[in-house]
Amino acid sequence: MKPMFQLLARVAVYLMFTLSVSQIATAKVSSEAIKTSTDNSEETPPENRKQNPRLTLVVVDSETKQKITAKVKVLDMLNKKVLLAKELGDTLKLNLVAGGDYRIVSKADSHLFNEVEFNLAKENLEPDIKITLELSPIKVGMKLQLKEVFFETNSAKMLEESLAEIQEVYELLWEHPNLVVQIAAHTDNSGTHDDNMELSGRRAQAIVEVLKDKGVPEKMLAAKGYGEMKPLLPNTTEENKQKNRRVEFIVIDIL
Numbered sequence: 001m002k003p004m005f006q007l008l009a010r011v012a013v014y015l016m017f018t019l020s021v022s023q024i025a026t027a028k029v030s031s032e033a034i035k036t037s038t039d040n041s042e043e044t045p046p047e048n049r050k051q052n053p054r055l056t057l058v059v060v061d062s063e064t065k066q067k068i069t070a071k072v073k074v075l076d077m078l079n080k081k082v083l084l085a086k087e088l089g090d091t092l093k094l095n096l097v098a099g100g101d102y103r104i105v106s107k108a109d110s111h112l113f114n115e116v117e118f119n120l121a122k123e124n125l126e127p128d129i130k131i132t133l134e135l136s137p138i139k140v141g142m143k144l145q146l147k148e149v150f151f152e153t154n155s156a157k158m159l160e161e162s163l164a165e166i167q168e169v170y171e172l173l174w175e176h177p178n179l180v181v182q183i184a185a186h187t188d189n190s191g192t193h194d195d196n197m198e199l200s201g202r203r204a205q206a207i208v209e210v211l212k213d214k215g216v217p218e219k220m221l222a223a224k225g226y227g228e229m230k231p232l233l234p235n236t237t238e239e240n241k242q243k244n245r246r247v248e249f250i251v252i253d254i255l
Contacts, residue, residue, distance in 0.1 A: 053120055055129050057092040059106050062134040067091075070108040070135065077101040077117070096120065096129075104131065105168060110176075111135035112144045112249075113168050138176065144249040149207070154191075156202035158210070166207065169249060170214050180253035182222045183207045188241035189228040201225030207247065222252065 059070040072092060074084040078101045084094060088106075096102065099121040107113040114133050136142050148165040151158055158166075173179060185204040187196040204223035211221060233240040 052095045053098055053129055055092070055094045055096050055131065057088075057094070057104065057131050057133070058090075059088060059108065059133045059135060061111070062136045065134075068108050068111070068135065070106045070111075070133075073105045075103040075105070077103050103164075104133065106133045106135060107168075107172070108135050110138050112138060112142060112251075113172055114144075115147070115165070115168070117148075138179070138251060138254070140251055140254060142251045146247045146249060149247045151203055151206075154199065156199065156206045158206060163210075166210055169207075170211055170216060173211065173216050173220055177217075177220070178255045179251060180220055180222070180255065182224050182250045182252045183211075184224050184226060184248040184250055186226050186230060186244060186246050186248070187228050188231070188244045189235040190241070193227060196227035197225055199225070200227050203247065 055074075057072065058067055059072065060066060061068050067090065069087060069089045072084070072086060072088045073082060074094060075081070076083050083102075084092075097120070101117075101119045101121075103115060103117045105113060105115040112135060114135050116131060116133065118129075136144075146165050146169070149158065149162040151162075173181070183204045185200040185207075187200050189196070191199075201223065202225070204225050208221045208223045212218060228235070228244070231240075231244045232246070233243055235241050235244060
């Protein structure tokens with residue numbers, strides 16, 4: 001199975017780049033002005049910043065806070081294309097388009113991946129945008145929230161936009177075949193306890209089935225539904241409930 005698994009992975013990576021499309025890791029977005037530069041790229045004139053916001057990106061280890069070499073993809077979500085895909089060892093500077101919708105994904109050896117999305121039309125960001133992506137080292141117990149995995153209401157049917165992040169999970173497992181992970185699904189407190197447990201279990205299993213179909217060995221995967229038992233926030237507002245409805249990826253063993 002291993003050769004077929006590796007072949008499917010290479011094909012999936014190729015499609016990800018050509019068709020384009022979060023571990024308790026954090027993505028920090030701030031509007032502070034960038035005062036220093038570590039590259040020789042041409043500086044955008046201040047009068048043009050509103051038309052061409054300037055992104056400064058660094059990737060660090062979540063524990064040491066030191067920069068690490070990582071693979072970075074910057075995706076233009078409105079135009080469905082990859083703006084940049086490269087290995088980054090220092091600071092990345094990139095001019096963006098005002099009003100654009102962007103997704104940044106970063107991964108590094110022996111780390112969980114992390115991503116951030118932002119829309120320059122909806123978010124009140126200054127022309128100079130600084131993002132620090134923190135990648136957590138892979139260890140037993142480390143957790144990664146899958147922020148872009150969505151389901152139909154009261155259903156285990158995944159929405160199509162979830163597939164991009166499922167692909168990132170697949171690539172991580174292909175690159176680290178010694179991992180055993182749990183796909184954990186959670187709900188808010190709407191409905192009965194039994195219904196929430198059943199729904200969350202089916203949602204976790206649905207993700208496992210997609211990964212198995214891609215070629216991930218069954219021994220690397222476990223599905224678990226927690227219902228409303230582990231909320232991140234009190235289920236007192238619709239916003240809190242939305243955050244409690246989530247899927248997590250947990251490293252439970254390293255063989």
